[in-house]
Amino acid sequence: MSNIALAFLFTSIAGLSTMLGSLFIFKKEKNEGLIGKALSFASGVMICVSLIDLIPEGLTLLSNTYILKISILVGMISLVSGIVFSMLLDKYLPDTKEIQKSGKLYRIGIISMLAIIFHNIPEGIATFMTTSNDVRLGLTITIAILLHNIPEGISISIPIYYSTKSKKKSLWYTFISGISEPFGALIAYLFLSPFITDVYMGCLLLAIAGIMIHIASYELLPTAKNYQHTKTTILYFLLGVILMYLSHMLF
Numbered sequence: 001m002s003n004i005a006l007a008f009l010f011t012s013i014a015g016l017s018t019m020l021g022s023l024f025i026f027k028k029e030k031n032e033g034l035i036g037k038a039l040s041f042a043s044g045v046m047i048c049v050s051l052i053d054l055i056p057e058g059l060t061l062l063s064n065t066y067i068l069k070i071s072i073l074v075g076m077i078s079l080v081s082g083i084v085f086s087m088l089l090d091k092y093l094p095d096t097k098e099i100q101k102s103g104k105l106y107r108i109g110i111i112s113m114l115a116i117i118f119h120n121i122p123e124g125i126a127t128f129m130t131t132s133n134d135v136r137l138g139l140t141i142t143i144a145i146l147l148h149n150i151p152e153g154i155s156i157s158i159p160i161y162y163s164t165k166s167k168k169k170s171l172w173y174t175f176i177s178g179i180s181e182p183f184g185a186l187i188a189y190l191f192l193s194p195f196i197t198d199v200y201m202g203c204l205l206l207a208i209a210g211i212m213i214h215i216a217s218y219e220l221l222p223t224a225k226n227y228q229h230t231k232t233t234i235l236y237f238l239l240g241v242i243l244m245y246l247s248h249m250l251f
Contacts, residue, residue, distance in 0.1 A: 003131060003133075003135060004132060004189070006135055006138070007127070007128040007129075007131035007132045007189075008128070008185055010127055010131050010139065010142040011124045011131075011142075011181050011184070011185035012182045012185075013142060014123075014124075014141075014146050015120060015124060015178045015181025016175075016179070016181075017146040017147075017149045017153075017178070018150070018152055018153040018177055019171070019174055019175060019178055020149075020150045020153060021149070021154040021156070021174065022153050022170060022174045024154055024157065024158060025158065025170050026167075036224045036226070037224075037236045038150060038151040038154060039224035040220070040221065040224040040233045040234075040235075040236035040237045040240070041147065041236045041237070041239055042148035042151045042152075042216070043216035043217070043221045043240065044237040044238060044241040045144050045241075045243065045244050046144065046148050046213070047213055047216045047217070048144075048241040048244035048245055049140065049144035049212070050209035050210075050213050050216075051209075052244070053137060053140055053141065053144075054141070054206065054212070055079070055209050057130075057205055058075055058078070058201075058202040058203070058204075059202065059206070061199070061202030062074055062075055062198070062203070065198055066199075071202075074199075074203065075202065075203075078202070078203040078204075078207045080210060081210065082207035082212075082213075082214070083210040083213065083214045084210075085210075086210065086211045086218075089115065106159065106160065106163035106164060109156050109157075109158075109160035109170075109173060110173070112152075112155045112159070113173050113176065116152050116177040116180075117177050117180040119215070120149075120177065120178070120181040121180050121187070122184060122204075122207075122208065122211075123184065123208065124181035124185045125185065125187060125192065126141070126208045127141050127142060127181070127184075127185065128184070128188040129188050129192070129193075129201060129204065130201070130205065132193070133196075133201065144244055147240070149178065149181075152177070153177075153178070156170075156174045157170045157171070221233065224237075
């Protein structure tokens with residue numbers, strides 16, 4: 001199978017794994033502890049893949065064009081740009097905590113879906129472009145995305161289901177968010193592939209790392225602590241780190 005075909009396969013698997021989070025709507029009762037553990041685990045996965053894969057690979061690609069000092073400077077600018085982009089997205093989206101207090105669960109689900117679509121499209125582009133150049137790294141990123149997409153699916157399907165009592169609607173909205181990932185891959189294939197360079201790839205990987213680090217540190221972990229004790233949050237965070245480190249060693 002060609003790298004292009006694998007890239008589409010990986011992004012489709014990663015994106016549609018969001019649907020796994022919808023399985024929790026078939027439980028008779030909400031399991032808040034399970035949601036907290038999933039968020040903690042996902043944050044560990046995201047930070048680990050950023051630190052041991054995305055950042056080193058991005059700097060390596062930049063060093064193919066620039067000297068070490070310039071590579072580090074451009075890399076840090078890209079990393080910070082990703083963090084700033086994620087912060088701006090948080091700033092201009094409505095405060096879900098305030099919405100939750102007013103009991104508007106349906107609106108929470110819609111906002112979560114839109115935020116995840118905005119996140120998944122560049123994520124799909126990065127996964128496609130990475131896999132096209134390096135299947136091993138693409139597989140590692142796919143595993144990381146797959147794991148953190150499950151709690152993303154929970155964040156959409158649970159509020160939609162409990163506000164509408166419709167499993168069909170909950171599954172449909174979750175599917176829309178998941179399919180945005182291979183849509184990002186399609187954009188990369190049709191429009192961006194001719195312009196791929198080591199510098200572009202390096203900057204993109206570092207920007208995605210910045211987005212992941214911000215989401216994990218300022219969204220997933222604080223939210224996880226609202227559902228469980230701090231010790232449990234730390235434990236499942238470390239489990240996510242360990243799993244991604246082992247996958248890095250194996251692949």
